[in-house]
Amino acid sequence: MPYExxxxxxxxxxxxxxxxxxxxxxxxxxxxxxxxxQDVCQDVFIKLAKRSVVFSQAEHEKAWVIRVTINVCKDxxxxxxxxxxxxxxxxxxxxxxxxxxxxxxxxxxxPAKYRIVIYLYYYEGYSTAEIAGxxxxxxxxxxxxxxxxxxxLKACMIGGFVNE
Numbered sequence: 001m002p003y004e005x006x007x008x009x010x011x012x013x014x015x016x017x018x019x020x021x022x023x024x025x026x027x028x029x030x031x032x033x034x035x036x037x038q039d040v041c042q043d044v045f046i047k048l049a050k051r052s053v054v055f056s057q058a059e060h061e062k063a064w065v066i067r068v069t070i071n072v073c074k075d076x077x078x079x080x081x082x083x084x085x086x087x088x089x090x091x092x093x094x095x096x097x098x099x100x101x102x103x104x105x106x107x108x109x110x111p112a113k114y115r116i117v118i119y120l121y122y123y124e125g126y127s128t129a130e131i132a133g134x135x136x137x138x139x140x141x142x143x144x145x146x147x148x149x150x151x152x153l154k155a156c157m158i159g160g161f162v163n164e
């Protein structure tokens with residue numbers, strides 16, 4: 001039975017409740033800026049509301065939302081408007097546990113190609129094959145990026161990035 005999204009207000013509201021947090025985390029992982037991440041989320045929901053998208057199951061809907069969120073983030077990063085204005089630095093969101101705060105800060109300092117792979121693997125629980133499909137990358141590339149990201153995180157946690 002196909003998992004279909006319709007465009008009634010109740011259905012769109014339910015969709016927002018299902019995916020807003022996920023989209024916000026993915027967008028923030030890419031952009032490191034709350035305001036831009038919120039704009040991306042809004043753009044993705046507008047895209048979904050304008051299209052009649054039919055999903056075979058809920059997992060396909062989630063994958064579509066992640067893929068479109070990533071694409072909108074990339075579009076924003078390439079836009080001339082974004083290049084004109086540099087974002088105001090944001091501090092790491094208030095986290096009670098200081099060791100978690102350090103890990104989050106190190107993850108956010110990773111290059112974008114590593115941040116998104118770490119996020120999808122550890123926080124969303126995707127396999128390397130699924131991440132490769134979402135990011136349109138070779139699975140071996142994803143594995144290599146995970147390995148390099150772990151090395152960078154280890155170096156950061158011990159005392160700063162290797163490249164510094």
